[in-house]
Amino acid sequence: MNDFAQAIPAPSVSASLQKMGPMLVASGKLATKDLAEILAAQKTYGLRFGDAALKLGLVSAEDVQAILAEQFAYTTPPGKHSLLDKRLVALFQPDGAQAEALRSLRSELLLRYFNNQQQTTLALVGCDEAETIALTSANLAISFAQMGINTLLVDCNLRQPQLQALFHLDPMAPGLSDSLAGRSALVPSAIEGIRALQVIGAGTPVPNPQELLASKPHFQTQLSSLSQGFDVVILNTSPLTNNRDAQLVAAQAGAALLLAQANQTKTRTLSDISIRLQELGVRLLGVSLTS
Numbered sequence: 001m002n003d004f005a006q007a008i009p010a011p012s013v014s015a016s017l018q019k020m021g022p023m024l025v026a027s028g029k030l031a032t033k034d035l036a037e038i039l040a041a042q043k044t045y046g047l048r049f050g051d052a053a054l055k056l057g058l059v060s061a062e063d064v065q066a067i068l069a070e071q072f073a074y075t076t077p078p079g080k081h082s083l084l085d086k087r088l089v090a091l092f093q094p095d096g097a098q099a100e101a102l103r104s105l106r107s108e109l110l111l112r113y114f115n116n117q118q119q120t121t122l123a124l125v126g127c128d129e130a131e132t133i134a135l136t137s138a139n140l141a142i143s144f145a146q147m148g149i150n151t152l153l154v155d156c157n158l159r160q161p162q163l164q165a166l167f168h169l170d171p172m173a174p175g176l177s178d179s180l181a182g183r184s185a186l187v188p189s190a191i192e193g194i195r196a197l198q199v200i201g202a203g204t205p206v207p208n209p210q211e212l213l214a215s216k217p218h219f220q221t222q223l224s225s226l227s228q229g230f231d232v233v234i235l236n237t238s239p240l241t242n243n244r245d246a247q248l249v250a251a252q253a254g255a256a257l258l259l260a261q262a263n264q265t266k267t268r269t270l271s272d273i274s275i276r277l278q279e280l281g282v283r284l285l286g287v288s289l290t291s
Helices: 003-009 012-019 020-026 036-046 049-055 061-071 097-112 130-145 177-181 209-213 216-229 245-253 267-279
Strands: 121-126 151-155 189-190 194-200 232-236 253-263 283-289
Touching: 020 036, 020 049, 020 189, 036 194, 049 061, 049 253, 097 130, 097 283, 121 130, 121 216, 121 245, 130 151, 130 194, 130 253, 130 283, 177 209, 194 216, 209 245, 209 283, 216 245, 245 253, 245 267, 253 267, 267 283
Parallel strands: 121 232, 121 253, 151 194, 151 232, 253 283
Antiparallel strands: 189 194
16 A cells, blocks of 8 residues: 555544444434344345335435435535535536546545645646636545545635635635735635535735735745645645746645637647746656646
């Protein structure tokens, strides 16, 4: 077993070993007295426990699916009233083509980069729309969290913050800018329904984002501290079209994944960005195409 496999928390042993009946009782979906009736039906009809409970009309299909999701550490899609952005396809459309592409990218990163306990932080860098970069960062972070990997997503786009709206975070909550300015400590926000994911927003709008991101000792200290509490740290950045903020973030993260939009991003632009990042000592893991 490699170091990364040892570092990743396995799905909850207590949940995975616990049987469905007691879990349904604990969640208030069944009464203890119902268990004997279900076990009898299970034996009579040769059914699994959940199917027997459904046959007797004691639980709903949603109740059974929720317990199965807990037992197998699977993140179920949010309900229709969720305040999370529906473009988080890894969460809302886990069986779709985009979610599958994200899982493939996740696998490549696990094999090629996150296979060392010293490598936990990755910046996602692009030259196209801030929204596209943020959606890719958010969906990739969700994909890691769905494996039970303790994941942190940080919005380093201090010019056009994106994650606050995607995850419906408190707009007044302090974030990265407040921490870099010494106004408050970094406090990640838990995301309902995604147990292994936490998010840090960009924070208070500031007039000097580049100066804050360039505060090398302070920013690196923050990243180092955060990486000790998480297995994967994904940094969302601003586009490289009008400023060099993303370069600063990538340089302090030490590694970056370059994002490009299919049939839109110019090859020459990608080449120029790659050269600049490598000159700064950034380990460039490759290019990922986004739609």
